[in-house]
Amino acid sequence: MNKKTLQLPKYTMGVGDRFGKEGQAQLAALLRARKDGVDVSPVWNKSFREHSIIHTEPLSVRQAADSAVKATGWPLPYFVDADHINFKTVDGFIGSSDFFTLDVASAIGTTADSKALEAFVARHEDLCGRLAVEGLAEPMTVTRDLLFSVAEKYLFAVQEAGRIYRRVEQAKGAGCFVTEVSMDETLQPQTPSELLVILAAIADEGIPAQTIAPRFSGRFNKGVDYVGDAAKFACEFEADVAVVRFACKRFDLPANLKLSVHSGSDKFKIYGAINAVLRKSGAGLHLKTAGTTWLEEVVGLAEAGGEGLAIAKDVYRAAIDRFDELCGPYSEVIDIDRKALPAMSEVSRWDGAAFAAALRHDQSCPRYNPNLRQLLHVGYKVAAEMGSRFLDALDNYRSSVAVNVETNFYERHVMRVFPSQGK
Numbered sequence: 001m002n003k004k005t006l007q008l009p010k011y012t013m014g015v016g017d018r019f020g021k022e023g024q025a026q027l028a029a030l031l032r033a034r035k036d037g038v039d040v041s042p043v044w045n046k047s048f049r050e051h052s053i054i055h056t057e058p059l060s061v062r063q064a065a066d067s068a069v070k071a072t073g074w075p076l077p078y079f080v081d082a083d084h085i086n087f088k089t090v091d092g093f094i095g096s097s098d099f100f101t102l103d104v105a106s107a108i109g110t111t112a113d114s115k116a117l118e119a120f121v122a123r124h125e126d127l128c129g130r131l132a133v134e135g136l137a138e139p140m141t142v143t144r145d146l147l148f149s150v151a152e153k154y155l156f157a158v159q160e161a162g163r164i165y166r167r168v169e170q171a172k173g174a175g176c177f178v179t180e181v182s183m184d185e186t187l188q189p190q191t192p193s194e195l196l197v198i199l200a201a202i203a204d205e206g207i208p209a210q211t212i213a214p215r216f217s218g219r220f221n222k223g224v225d226y227v228g229d230a231a232k233f234a235c236e237f238e239a240d241v242a243v244v245r246f247a248c249k250r251f252d253l254p255a256n257l258k259l260s261v262h263s264g265s266d267k268f269k270i271y272g273a274i275n276a277v278l279r280k281s282g283a284g285l286h287l288k289t290a291g292t293t294w295l296e297e298v299v300g301l302a303e304a305g306g307e308g309l310a311i312a313k314d315v316y317r318a319a320i321d322r323f324d325e326l327c328g329p330y331s332e333v334i335d336i337d338r339k340a341l342p343a344m345s346e347v348s349r350w351d352g353a354a355f356a357a358a359l360r361h362d363q364s365c366p367r368y369n370p371n372l373r374q375l376l377h378v379g380y381k382v383a384a385e386m387g388s389r390f391l392d393a394l395d396n397y398r399s400s401v402a403v404n405v406e407t408n409f410y411e412r413h414v415m416r417v418f419p420s421q422g423k
Ligand SMILES: [Zn+2]
Pocket: 084, 182, 184, 185, 262
């Protein structure tokens, strides 16, 4: 990469929030981590889906980022991510973003034309056989069949990523933005050997990807813990890290290319494994979660009592009434047991501490209810519709909200995932 290329630092993490109010609290958490020797650069993100549900514009994210950085004196680089954009939605993000997550999951499975497929397989036939990949206990076996089947399934999607990339490049200029390719929002996980072939295709397509988001095995539901075999995830993640490093050299991809984990937040069961692999390998990571900030806002409002608690209860009441409408857009990434949701008659008697205990993600607390948590997670549309009633409460109960946002981000996420630098 040339000198002018905008480089993504080793450790980066998603920040930002639905309502653009918590940037300072999140940076306060990252500043605390920095004091502890853990340097993580923030990447503001808000997906097209969030913008459309809440009726905000991408420029508002840039403004929230710039003003939080100014107010806190944040000293390291920071980025604004056009999260999960595709060819249809990219244009609205070009002016305000310097990080683009090219989401091509919906193109997976569409087959590229046969000439392109054959040319790809011929170009990469040298991968076939047993490949010694540093960091893997056993050599990786790539067969011609695997090469062909991965190409059949993913080549078109990578070509689509190329189309989106070139659209951004044309508008902003090469090297002026960071590129991520995401394939996570699909049901079938990609294996490490599939990832290797996908990276070959990304290099062929001329996409200078600095992060890649594969679909890992297990379920990554929104706002609740990982569902799956954590030990299996650990092996897969370690193998993916090794494959990424190998692919950088072999295919001449950007040297800082790293994995991006789209966690849907709060995957505490696998944070330890991620931390251990990062320590051992020295690899970088982009963790695309802001730590369920919106839910921390609700916790903070509930704990503040008064109008804050009344708002928390009103959001829950409306979320129960509008269950299908709110859950619909997220049906792939939530699993709510409706029978286990507390009745409104019960919730209306709760004090702030009881509401916070049911919502806060503390699995050791017997009052914690993951069903209520997931429902409130998708209930932000209700808060958006409250307009100034909700936004004013975030200002009026600022200290209660900020302490919850900051503590959650620092303790439950940043410090569990990222090792201190150089160790
Ligand atoms: Zn994602």
